[in-house]
Amino acid sequence: xxxxxxxxxxxxxxxxxxxxxxxxxxxxxxxxxxxxxxxxxxxxxxxxxxxxxxxxxxxxxxxxxxxxxxxxxxxxxxxxxxxxxxxxxxxxxxxxxxxxxxxxxxxxxxxxxxxxxxxxxxxxxxxxxxxxxxxxxxxxxxxxxxxxxxxxxxxxxxxxxxxxxxxxxxxxxxxxxxxxxxxxxxxxxxxxxxxxxxxxxxxxxxxxxxxxxxxxxxxxxxxxxxxxxxxxxxxxxxxxxxxxxxxxxxxxxxxxxxxxxxxxxxxxxxxxxxxxxxxxxxxxxxxxxxxxxxxxxxxxxxxxxxxxxxxxxxxxxxxxxxxxxxxxxxxxxxxxxxxxxxxxxxxxxxxxxxxxxxxxxxxxxxxxxxxxxxxxxxxxxxxxxxxxxxxxxxxxxxxxxxxxxxxxxxxxxxxxxxxxxxxxxxxxxxxxxxxxxxxxxxxxxxxxxxxxxxxxxxxxxxxxxxxxxxxxxxxxxxxxxxxxxxxxxxxxxxxxxxxxxxxxxxxxxxxxxxxxxxxxxxxxxxxx
Amino acid sequence: xxxxxxxxxxxxxxxxxxxxxxxxxxxxxxxxxxxxxxxxxxxxxxxxxxxxxxxxxxxxxxxxxxxxxxxxxxxxxxxxxxxxxxxxxxxxxxxxxxxxxxxxxxxxxxxxxxxxxxxxxxxxxxxxxxxxxxxxxxxxxxxxxxxxxxxxxxxxxxxxxxxxxxxxxxxxxxxx
Ligand SMILES: Cc1cc2nc3c(=O)[nH]c(=O)nc-3n(C[C@H](O)[C@H](O)[C@H](O)COP(=O)(O)OP(=O)(O)OC[C@H]3O[C@@H](n4cnc5c(N)ncnc54)[C@H](O)[C@@H]3O)c2cc1C
Ligand code: SF4
Numbered sequence: 001x002x003x004x005x006x007x008x009x010x011x012x013x014x015x016x017x018x019x020x021x022x023x024x025x026x027x028x029x030x031x032x033x034x035x036x037x038x039x040x041x042x043x044x045x046x047x048x049x050x051x052x053x054x055x056x057x058x059x060x061x062x063x064x065x066x067x068x069x070x071x072x073x074x075x076x077x078x079x080x081x082x083x084x085x086x087x088x089x090x091x092x093x094x095x096x097x098x099x100x101x102x103x104x105x106x107x108x109x110x111x112x113x114x115x116x117x118x119x120x121x122x123x124x125x126x127x128x129x130x131x132x133x134x135x136x137x138x139x140x141x142x143x144x145x146x147x148x149x150x151x152x153x154x155x156x157x158x159x160x161x162x163x164x165x166x167x168x169x170x171x172x173x174x175x176x177x178x179x180x181x182x183x184x185x186x187x188x189x190x191x192x193x194x195x196x197x198x199x200x201x202x203x204x205x206x207x208x209x210x211x212x213x214x215x216x217x218x219x220x221x222x223x224x225x226x227x228x229x230x231x232x233x234x235x236x237x238x239x240x241x242x243x244x245x246x247x248x249x250x251x252x253x254x255x256x257x258x259x260x261x262x263x264x265x266x267x268x269x270x271x272x273x274x275x276x277x278x279x280x281x282x283x284x285x286x287x288x289x290x291x292x293x294x295x296x297x298x299x300x301x302x303x304x305x306x307x308x309x310x311x312x313x314x315x316x317x318x319x320x321x322x323x324x325x326x327x328x329x330x331x332x333x334x335x336x337x338x339x340x341x342x343x344x345x346x347x348x349x350x351x352x353x354x355x356x357x358x359x360x361x362x363x364x365x366x367x368x369x370x371x372x373x374x375x376x377x378x379x380x381x382x383x384x385x386x387x388x389x390x391x392x393x394x395x396x397x398x399x400x401x402x403x404x405x406x407x408x409x410x411x412x413x414x415x416x417x418x419x420x421x422x423x424x425x426x427x428x429x430x431x432x433x434x435x436x437x438x439x440x441x442x443x444x445x446x447x448x449x450x451x452x453x454x455x456x457x458x459x460x461x462x463x464x465x466x467x468x469x470x471x472x473x474x475x476x477x478x479x480x481x482x483x484x485x486x487x488x489x490x491x492x493x494x495x496x497x498x499x500x501x502x503x504x505x506x507x508x509x510x511x512x513x514x515x516x517x518x519x520x521x522x523x524x525x526x527x528x
Numbered sequence: 529x530x531x532x533x534x535x536x537x538x539x540x541x542x543x544x545x546x547x548x549x550x551x552x553x554x555x556x557x558x559x560x561x562x563x564x565x566x567x568x569x570x571x572x573x574x575x576x577x578x579x580x581x582x583x584x585x586x587x588x589x590x591x592x593x594x595x596x597x598x599x600x601x602x603x604x605x606x607x608x609x610x611x612x613x614x615x616x617x618x619x620x621x622x623x624x625x626x627x628x629x630x631x632x633x634x635x636x637x638x639x640x641x642x643x644x645x646x647x648x649x650x651x652x653x654x655x656x657x658x659x660x661x662x663x664x665x666x667x668x669x670x671x672x673x674x675x676x677x678x679x680x681x682x683x684x685x686x687x688x689x690x691x692x693x694x695x696x697x698x699x700x701x702x703x704x
């Protein structure tokens with residue numbers, strides 16, 4: 001490796017990137033490849049592949065962001081996951097360490113949900129300021145970078161079929177539903193210096209062999225190898241500072257030894273995922289920006305979206321062994337379309353998802369009543385079970401939002417984030433539709449019992465610093481650049497305007513590649 | 529102690545102390561538990577340990593009943609917990625018995641009819657005592673690699689090379 005970069009705290013020529021996950025890690029590497037210097041401040045530590053054990057709860061405890069957070073509002077999390085609204089990693093690589101790897105593009109209409117469906121009462125739906133055609137070339141780059149199976153960009157084959165997939169494929173055939181092998185950011189053949197997947201099955205605990213794409217062992221080391229990117233783990237950013245002109249000038253953080261530091265910056269990219277990113281902007285309020293940095297629109301923290309989710313697990317007469325092989329091997333896509341005739345707008349995917357015994361025992365019926373014969377009998381049938389995770393478009397609602405708790409503080413003395421969410425009626429109708437479709441699907445292959453699970457702690461988090469054409473409607477422009485603070489960028493899923501019927505990460509990465517290209521141009525031409 | 533007082537202190541007790549296995553954030557964040565409060569005053573006298581142990585065993589088998597699981601597995605999980613959390617568990621058992629005597633005229637272990645016991649347990653499921661016992665059982669049974677095989681779960685697989693050559697697609701009871 002070339003010399004690892006080390007930048008001075010007073011070096012005000014660096015781009016400071018906050019967070020090293022799917023968004024932040026990608027921006028860092030893309031900038032480095034284009035010759036732009038950066039410092040990545042990451043709250044979590046560095047892990048190695050040897051840290052990844054095939055054990056659900058052990059890894060949950062090791063990887064998760066467990067700083068204090070509060071769930072509020074009408075969703076069941078307020079009661080059943082009161083301190084864990086979302087399931088996010090704290091570590092170099094962020095949630096790309098535990099993501100499953102499903103990598104689907106948004107559909108063209110999903111960038112234009114307002115023009116498609118008109119105004120929806122109780123929701124704050126808007127069109128994206130970019131179209132599918134704008135992002136398409138970057139989807140291709142993202143697929144190539146991440147090694148997505150079955151795409152034109154990589155030319156790699158699908159992952160092999162496992163029993164869990166076979167059951168769903170046959171069920172889909174019997175019910176006339178559309179089935180696909182999941183396009184995965186998991187190597188089906190050795191590629192990019194990483195091995196092919198061995199079907200270990202613990203993708204959401206960190207891939208032990210690195211077959212699954214994660215910025216932890218792809219973008220980050222590649223960025224470091226250029227000698228232009230310095231990663232500082234165990235560095236929690238507290239506040240973004242600005243100068244008299246209202247431009248971001250540096251960030252305050254606590255370093256690995258607990259000392260407070262100020263890193264000067266030419267440009268700041270915020271990529272802390274959709275709870276921490278708006279929280280940081282709100283915590284960066286100043287005399288000039290009393291409602292929080294970049295918040296003249298009042299939209300920072302608002303329009304928090306998860307996805308309309310839930311799970312359905314069926315018990316079958318004979319073994320399935322869902323735990324053998326990739327966590328998400330396939331999908332049912334028939335309901336992804338926007339078809340208001342079903343009683344709701346937007347669509348959803350049904351993603352085949354295996355859970356281990358430990359997670360299933362907690363998620364089968366979350367809350368204090370999840371015990372008794374119904375639970376133990378289901379778990380006794382573990383090997384005869386199969387399941388899906390519902391991933392449906394969640395509507396942006398202004399009152400679903402991240403706010404700062406008035407009195408509670410975290411270990412750094414910062415106000416704790418409160419995550420308030422209540423399902424829109426559209427969400428409820430969609431979820432019930434999905435439960436009904438799943439019942440049809442599973443009965444066709446002989447299910448003897450069905451368990452409908454409510455949403456898990458939110459794994460997809462989006463929308464809290466959204467893009468908009470006009471400065472009054474959102475936080476950032478079509479490049480993810482703040483309308484108010486020109487050298488401040490949002491580089492994660494919080495820039496999403498709407499959430500689509502598919503997982504977010506491919507789109508986060510595509511936007512990050514596109515944003516980095518734009519930033520590099522602005523740096524080279526001295527505009528920023 | 530008169531009845532009115534006892535039911536007030538019971539309510540306070542069952543809804544007061546935080547729950548979760550010692551040091552296990554997971555239990556509180558994932559199962560959802562009563563939140564902590566300062567008020568831990570108790571007027572209960574401690575039951576003797578043999579009785580605690582027997583009562584916990586009955587309770588454990590009502591919470592996650594498995595014919596295939598020998599008593600010794602349940603017993604170890606709850607006894608370990610009782611050793612770690614002497615006061616919470618001791619007081620919890622005393623309360624459970626009191627409730628059981630009030631409702632059914634006998635201590636919990638003597639209640640022979642399962643639905644009666646379940647009804648009593650349901651009435652305290654939101655409280656910290658029940659939450660702790662349940663949390664310990666959930667992790668002790670379902671996150672216990674020594675018991676995985678009873679459920680047909682195979683646990684850690686990377687050291688065996690995953691499933692790529694080990695029964696990845698064995699399902700043979702459905703045909704295209
Ligand atoms: C179990 C699970 C499975 C998933 N599977 C899929 C899937 O199959 N497909 C898909 O598309 N998506 C999936 N996701 C979602 C995916 O993980 C996220 O969409 C993605 O990682 C988000 O990227 P990000 O850059 O916004 O944030 P993250 O990847 O979460 O990175 C944020 C980083 O910022 C750091 N940070 C936060 N605040 C600060 C601060 N103040 N200072 C310093 N650092 C900070 C955090 O520690 C973290 O490392 C899954 C998620 C979960 C939980
Ligand atoms: S199934 Fe494949 S991607 Fe998932 S953990 Fe195993 S090797 Fe990694």
